[in-house]
Amino acid sequence: MKPLQGKRVVVTRSRAQASELCRRIEDLGGSTYEFPVIRIEWPEDLRPLDAAIHSVETYDWVAFTSPNGVEMFFERLQSSGRTTQAMQSVKIAAVGPKTAALVEQQGLTVHALAGEFVGEGLANTLTTHTQAGQKILLPRANLARKQLPQALRNLGLHVTEVEAYRTLPVTEDASDLVKRLESKEIQAVTFTSSSTVTNFLNALKDYPIHDLLAGVTLAAIGPITADTVEKNGLTVDVMPADYTILGLVEALVRHLRRD
CATH class of the missing domain: 3.40.50.10090 (Rossmann fold)
Structure with missing residues (x-):
């Protein structure tokens, strides 16, 4: 049985x-x-996400904290006319193997994978991968917790948070x-x-x-x-x-x- x-x-x-x-x-x-x-929807205002995508090569790191964040970010990148080629010089961090696998399906390398699959675990992982003064982009949900960006700022990183999707009640x-x-x-x-x-x-x-x-x-x-x-x-x-x-x-x- x-x-x-x-x-x-x-x-x-x-x-x-x-x-x-x-x-x-x-x-x-x-x-x-x-x-x-819950249901997943685009942000009400897409301009911050579009601006981040337009200048993505200016970041040292992009950190994805969920599969939804990956899917929505790359869908918007593709619809904007850009390609993943723009991210070849950018290092990528991910929370969890599913998130990392979706990044790798885009033909990109995950340079830092959180040992603990929560945001704070990613900050701990990045302690040994980053240098103070580097710029990091966080495409996240509207309801994302604030502990991760604060922990990254404590490492001396310049953090840009953008809403990549909304989690809404059903x-x-x-x-x-x-x-x-x-x-x-x-x-x-x-x-x-x-x-x-x-x-x-x-x-x-x-x-x-x-x-x-x-x-x-x-x-x-x-x-x-x-x-x-x-x-x-x-x-x-x-x-x-x-x-x-x-x-x-x-x-x-x-x-x-x-x-």
């Missing part, structure tokens, strides 16, 4: 991002219930999900960012959330997401040591097997 046989797992990622997580769960015999609570009717939680059809809920936690709880704000989630495994992809869960008075049951989709699924399997 496959390890997730008979287990139904809620996936809260955007529909565009959910496929990898759903596929891994289903390959292991589980079933998924998609309840996307409001879906939660009544069907609530029925499934009430009837104990759901064994786990996965969270892949703080935004998914916040928006999921907002979607269920009119329901007795603690009662609904009693006995349901809550899985968070990393410490920042886990912290958001716990700040809302809930308990994280699963958090992988490796803050990736693969790590999340493997940790979920181990936990559910024990149960």
Whole structure:
């Protein structure tokens, strides 16, 4: 029998991002219930991103902190008429293997990969790769945390932050999900960012959330997401040591097997 046989797992990622997580769960015999609570959109004002792309070769570093940041940045670069040739002299840093792989698919080299897959981990990695006075570009989400740019400035770097995309809440009717939680059809809920936690709880704000989630495994992809869960008075049951989709699924399997 496959390890997730008979287990139904809620996936809260955007529909565009959910496929990898759903596929891994289903390959292991589980079933998924998609309840996307975020969507990815372009910034309202594209001029800062376009300006950064137009002058990208003037930066010493470009640092990508998410797959979304890579995809939106290079899509805009291509539509602006520029090519990755403009970035051949620029060093690239990335948070996490998925982000790095997407950069490399563009034919570019990742010069620094964060050992810990959060923003602060990237700052620690760049300590030994950068020199004070260098210029670094951060294409990020509208809701990105401020710890990373501050940590980079503490290294003496000149940091330019640009909004490459927006993470917006999706409001879906939660009544069907609530029925499934009430009837104990759901064994786990996965969270892949703080935004998914916040928006999921907002979607269920009119329901007795603690009662609904009693006995349901809550899985968070990393410490920042886990912290958001716990700040809302809930308990994280699963958090992988490796803050990736693969790590999340493997940790979920181990936990559910024990149960």
